[in-house]
Structures are given as C-alpha cells and as structure tokens.
Amino acid sequence: DSIPVTPDSFSITHGISVLGAPIPHTIGVAVIKRDPGNNFIAREAFDSFFDRGSKLPLKKTKTYYTVKNVKKGDIENVLPIKIYEGESFIPDRNIFICDLTISGRDMPCDLPERTEVELTIEVNESREVKVTAFIPS
Numbered sequence: 649d650s651i652p653v654t655p656d657s658f659s660i661t662h663g664i665s666v667l668g669a670p671i672p673h674t675i676g677v678a679v680i681k682r683d684p685g686n687n688f689i690a691r692e693a694f695d696s697f698f699d700r701g702s703k704l705p706l707k708k709t710k711t712y713y714t715v716k717n718v719k720k721g722d723i724e725n726v727l728p729i730k731i732y733e734g735e736s737f738i739p740d741r742n743i744f745i746c747d748l749t750i751s752g753r754d755m756p757c758d759l760p761e762r763t764e765v766e767l768t769i770e771v772n773e774s775r776e777v778k779v780t781a782f783i784p785s
Contacts, residue, residue: 670701671775677767678730678739680715690715694732694739697769704775709768718759722752727759729767731779748779759783 676696683689698706718727727750734742752758766782 668703669773670703671698671706671771672700673733673743674698674700674735675706675731675733675745675769675771675777677710677712677769678732679712692739694734694737694742698771700735704771704773706771707768709766712765712767714759714761714763714765717761718750718755718763719752720755720758726751727765729779729781731769731777745777746779748781750781750783759785 674696675698676694678692679695680690681693683691695710697708697710714727716725716727718725729748729750730739731745731747732739732742733745736742764784766784768780768782770778770780772778
C-alpha cells in the first residue's frame, strides 16, 4: 500500500552547488597603518572585506584615505591597491589575488594626502574577483 505525502514529489541534486558556497579564506586589502607605539612608522596591514566562510556571491564597499599625494600626470608615484586571500594580519603572508594601480596618468587632477577612495570588491559564484576604486572628489 502507498501512503499519500505532501509534497507528492522531491528532487535530488548530485554534485556541488556553487551558489551560496562558502569562501575558504578571508579576502581583504593591504592598507598602510601608522603604528602609534612605534613612532608612527607606517606598516602594511591586512584589512578584511569578507571573512572565511562567507557565502557567495559577495559584494562590499569600504572607504579608505590616501597616505600620500598623487600628482596628475605623474606615472612614477602610484596608488597601489592589493587584494589578498588568507588569515594573516601581514598581507604578504597571504595569497595574492590581484591588484589595481591608480597613477597620475589616470587622474584629471592632483590627489592630496587623505583623499577619500571608495573601494568595492565583488566575488561571484565562480570566485572571480572584481575590484573597483571610486574617488568622489
């Protein structure tokens, strides 16, 4: 004899579903921080955007400030933005993912120190990373 059930059917998925998959490592950006306990010496630190285990797809925007001047037309003085994946507070101990470099050649005007930069990082279901920098000024 059969017993009626609700719903009357179900599906089974074989394999791995990428949508909603967790990321295996924290994803973040290398930033310059001044250490007040060490004569305000600048050092690189890892600022996380997405913590390990966050579910794909991901998108977040954070605001940062430049620590140096970037002159319009100057191709030597650049603003490097480096994205890493890992758990260390020291960026170069993590896995390098990609970078974005803003040079004076890209700028319509000078960027003084402490210029606001909005950084957006997106990670799609295939773990492709897209980085966008927006300078409101």
